[in-house]
Amino acid sequence: MKASRQMFEESGVQWWLGLVVLYLWVSGVVYTKDTPWPCPQPCQCNSRTLETNCSDRQFEAVPDGFEPDCRLLNLTHNHLKTLVSQQFKGLTRLLELDVSDNLLVMMEVEAFLGLRSLRALRLARNRLRVIPAGAFKGLLQLQLLDIRDNQILVLLDSTFQDLAALRRIDTGRSDLVFVSPHAFAGLTNLQELNVDRCNLTAIPTEGLRPLSGLATLSFHRLGLTRLTNYSFQWLGNLKTLVITHWSVLETLEGNSLSGLNLTFLTVSNCNLSNVPYASLRHLVYLVHLDLSYNPIRYVRGNSLRDLLRIQEFHLVGGQLLRIDPRAFHGLAQFKVLNVSGNLLNTLEEGAFSLVGSLGVLRLDDNPLACDCRLLWVLRRGVPLDFDRKPPVCATSAQFNGWSFLDFAPVDLPGPFTCRRSRILNRRAQHVQIAEGYTVLLHCSAEGDPMPSISWLTPQRVLLTAIGRRRVLANGSLEVRYAQARDSGVYVCLASNAGGNDSIRVSLVVRGFSHSSRNALLLNRTQSLPFEFKTLAVAVTIGVISFFSSVTICYIFMFLWSKGKGQIKHTATIEYMPRSSASTTNGGKGHMESSRFTMKLI
The missing domain is CATH 3.80.10.10 (Ribonuclease Inhibitor)
Structure with missing residues (x-):
């Protein structure tokens, strides 16, 4: 009986405890749900x-x-x-x-x-x-x-x-x-400091000075045309600099980023026509560089080699026509290249130091020529990641619109071939010309891709498109006002990815005798245009200007003299002439003074 009673009491206590817990739980739910x-x-x-x-x-x-x-x-x-x-x-x-x-x-x-x-x-x-x-x-x-x-x-x-x-x-x-x-x-x-669309006329360099610990700085939509030297010189701990939508920004001065040790740099949606190599050179810790949406046309070779740690380069939506060989040489950690949305027709393997380190390549939305220059992309040991946007052939009639992923290994090299350069006119050329005249040395070639033409002087110096001896757009060499020292054998070199070809052109410039030189000079003088009306107008203007100046001077002197009051019209000048006779042994000669009167006009 006693045990039954004890068990009953214990169960009653447990029941009451359970009831209290249940009440507290329900109360909590009700309170946390929406208690006023x-x-x-x-x-x-x-x-x-x-x-x-x-x-x-x-x-x-x-x-x-x-x-x-x-x-x-x-x-x-x-x-x-x-x-x-x-x-x-x-x-x-x-x-x-x-x-x-x-x-x-x-x-x-x-x-x-x-x-x-x-x-x-x-x-x-x-x-x-x-x-x-x-x-x-x-x-x-x-x-x-x-x-x-x-x-x-x-x-x-x-x-x-x-x-x-x-x-x-x-x-x-x-x-x-x-x-x-x-x-x-x-x-x-x-x-982090974000500045967007204001009327600042310059970067507030001194205003930023107290922010020595700043890590991220963003400037959006400013109206500056150039980024001046030492704009961020006090921000030594800055890691990320973002400059975007400065529609008139054309120049980053050579020391504009001096004092910075950036990891990420973005200068996008601006008006840069060149990669700002001088401004970037000291950024040896830079990992990510974004120059997208700028009208940049070329990436030069060997110009980014100081950026030893760079891993990503983005230049999307620009006007890139060419990435030079060795453009990314020296960049051993280079992993991502995004140049989509440009005007590139190829990207050569020689642009990279270690093509094996490249992991992501974006070449989509470019007019690519699928030839031997791009074969390395498909034959690379480790497949490249195109970020789900593979390149597409654009210049071949047969394979226009084909994605790079459409080509199976058994199809290669297939369309990805090149036809070696071949100079069309290979006959020996011997050109003679008199000194002082202009001569054209012709050279044309064919191949796939179209070869580039260059000329070497007799001293084997590469000629450019500037100077008295210059290479024209059609590949010809122009020698203006030829001189005897221009004589010699010139070399025309045609080159493309398939191979090179060359020919030699001999030029002889005959020197003039003295009489011939005078005749040529006279001939040039007589050929100069002469207009009598122009000469008459020039003389008339000169005469009128001269007499106008003289008249103004006389008027000024007249008014000045009137302002000085009464003027003497005569002046007496006394002088003593040198004696014509002199005594020797220290004797004194006799001199007489003379006078004359002058009348002032």
């Missing part, structure tokens, strides 16, 4: 997410009555014009405050005092013209500040001095024209 808590009307509050949403409620002032435990407060799309001092002082646990898309024109000093836990503050798309020093006082934990799309003209000294924990600032799309040298003072932990 203090909420300004007509805002919406959520006790589970600790969020208060007062967006688009036509508020003209910040309402009262927020729950002190609120973590997120949304005041966007209202008509707030002013934030007064200590506006949110009771929200000590607030983590994020969004006052974007209002009509804010003023923030008082200590407007956010009391928000000691705030991590993110958004003030974008308002009408702020100035941010007073001390406005952010008390925001000891703030890490993100968004002030985009305002009408801020100047960032004053000490604007952000109270934000020691700040890590990111988004500014821009404003009327900003000047950044004070100490505007960013106190931002010892700032890691």
Whole structure:
């Protein structure tokens, strides 16, 4: 009996304990689901997410009555014009405050005092013209500040001095024209600064000086035509620099990036016509380089060899016509090349030092000629990754539109062949000409791809398209005003990926005798155009100019003399002539003075 009773009592206790646990569990569920808590009307509050949403409620002032435990407060799309001092002082646990898309024109000093836990503050798309020093006082934990799309003209000294924990600032799309040298003072932990679409006329070099720990800097949509020397000289810890959509940026001066040790550099959607080799040369830690959407036509050989650690090169949507052999020589860690959307017809294996290190190649959207120059892409031991956009043949009538993935190994080399250069006229050429005349030495060739023509002088110096002896676009060599020293055997060299061909052309320039030289000079003189009307007009203008100048001088002298009062018209001059007789042995000669009178006109 006693044991039964004890068991009954124990089961009763367990039942009551289970009932209490069940009650507490149900109560917890009900509370966390949607328990009402203090909420300004007509805002919406959520006790589970600790969020208060007062967006688009036509508020003209910040309402009262927020729950002190609120973590997120949304005041966007209202008509707030002013934030007064200590506006949110009771929200000590607030983590994020969004006052974007209002009509804010003023923030008082200590407007956010009391928000000691705030991590993110958004003030974008308002009408702020100035941010007073001390406005952010008390925001000891703030890490993100968004002030985009305002009408801020100047960032004053000490604007952000109270934000020691700040890590990111988004500014821009404003009327900003000047950044004070100490505007960013106190931002010892700032890691990222984004500036977008403002009226700065130069990079605020001194204004950026306090940001010695900055890691990422982005400038978007500025109206600068050139990036001047030492623009970022104080940012030694900067790792990422992004310059985009500067539509008129044409030049990066040689020392514009001096002082930087970048890992990532982007200069895209600008107006660069050349790769800025001089500016890049010292960036030995650069890993990623993006010059996309610039009208760059060539990548020169041996010009990037100082970028020893570079792994990625992007030049998308440009006007690339050629990537020279050895363009990426010396880059042992090179892995990604993206030159899609250009005007390339080939990419030769010789552009790379170690083609085996290349992992990703983007050549799509280029007018590629599928010949022997691109065979290396398909025969490479480890298949290249085309990032799901393989190259397509564009210049062959038979294989136009074929993807590189359409060619099986058994089909190779197939269309990927070249026809060696062959000079068409191989007859020995002996050209004679009199000194002083111009002569053309012809040379044409055929092959696939079309050969390039070059000429060597008798001294085996390569000629260019500039100078008295120059190579024309059609491959001919022009020698203007030939001289006797131009005589000799010239070599025409035709070359393409399939092979080379050459011929020799002998040139003899006959020197002139003295009489022949005079006759040639007379002939040239007589052939000069002569127009009597032009000469008459020139003489008339000269005569009129001369007499006008003389007349003005006389008038000036006349007026000047009138201003001096009465003028003497005569002057008496006394002089003593040298004696014609002199005594010897130190004797004194006798001299008489004479006078004459002059009449002044």
